[in-house]
Amino acid sequence: MDTLKNGRWQKELKVLHLAGFKSVKACRTRLNPDWFSLIIVLSGTIYFMDGTSTVSLYRGDMYAVPRTAEVIKLTSSVRVCFMSCKRDFAITNRFSRSGIGYIEVLAGYLPSVISLTQTEMSYLIQVFGFLKKKISSRDSIFQEEMVLLYVNLILYEFSALCYKHSENITAVHYRREKIVMGFMTLVRQHCRVHHEVSFYANSLYISRGYLGKAVRQIIGMPLKQYIEMAIVSEAYVLLEDKTLAINKIGEHLNFRNPQSFSNFFKKHTKLTPTQYRHNLKF
Incomplete structure (x- = not known):
């Protein structure tokens, strides 16, 4: 697990890249329900229970984990890209300041499971890789700026995918x-x-x-x-x-x-x- 070494952020952001969870318990320790957590499944399957519903994540699925969801099972072949951060961290450090629609995505209101195309998945894997590299860097004078750049890029790409995905869904509003x-x-x-x-x-x-x-x-x-x-x-x-x-x-x-x-x-x-x-x- 990589965390920002800068003391200002070291408790507010966690990232995995091309990594696996060895057990359900190990996965659960990464998932703080009060944080915004985003997973891309690269291989294998992860099962979550959200209320009375089971959410199954397969290769190519991108999932914003609701605070009410809990992982219940995973296969040994699971590999993921994973990012988790405090919601206030994401709001405070976002680059675009226009409007508050971004908050709705971070609040987990929009569709949380998205099936990525191969192109979308490849691109996001690359961005996660850049973020991990910058977090691990020891000699970058612009480390903080670059980390925030890639965090923002991931969050805005996810936001755009959410809105694109929601256009194709017939919402049932209780x-x-x-x-x-x-x-x-x-x-x-x-x-x-x-x-x-x-x-x-x-x-x-x-x-x-x-x-x-x-x-x-x-x-x-x-x-x-x-x-x-x-x-x-x-x-x-x-x-x-x-x-x-x-x-x-x-x-x-x-x-x-x-x-x-x-x-x-x-x-x-x-x-x-x-x-x-x-x-x-x-």
Whole structure:
């Protein structure tokens, strides 16, 4: 198992390339339900149990492992490419700051199993190989930048495949799924102004408790966390506009004062808005 040697990231990203799992237990130790985990099966078969459903992964399958899924069986011939990272890590370090649709993929809402073509699989294996090489590098002065580049490339390729795949699926929306879809749409439209959970529950004419249960069941995270991730995403967009003063950005995002905005942003990104803007390459 390779992890980033840089202390800032060493606990937030794990990668395997052309590797096998020796046992179900070994596989389970790699899968933190609170992280975003992505597997490409290169050979063999892996079986997951998600609720009452069994998910079978064969050669060429790419799987975003839901937090509710657990591996139950695998063949001895299994080889995979595997990447797992904290969701906040992926959100904070993504290169494109426009909109929050990316969050929906990381939340695990879109189709999670994709059958890759041979061309798609070969390309992604190559990218995983580049990522592993950069993580293991000892002499690259741009190691951190290159690691983030390949992590982003993998996540955006997966996002694009999700949307492409979902176009060919006839979705069956149960009540909770409809509620969560409505919630995500409202967050996309109103997160700059409305930070409180009650606004979204009232807009959907349901209780906060019911909305919270639905969101946690479908996308695997608390309501407040999803809203805050969306606010941070919008803050990225505004901070890239150098004509906007940081105190004005706080006002645009409906924080009561500049310090409140700064504290919120630093909590989620480890940087103040000023530090983040200073690090941007315009």
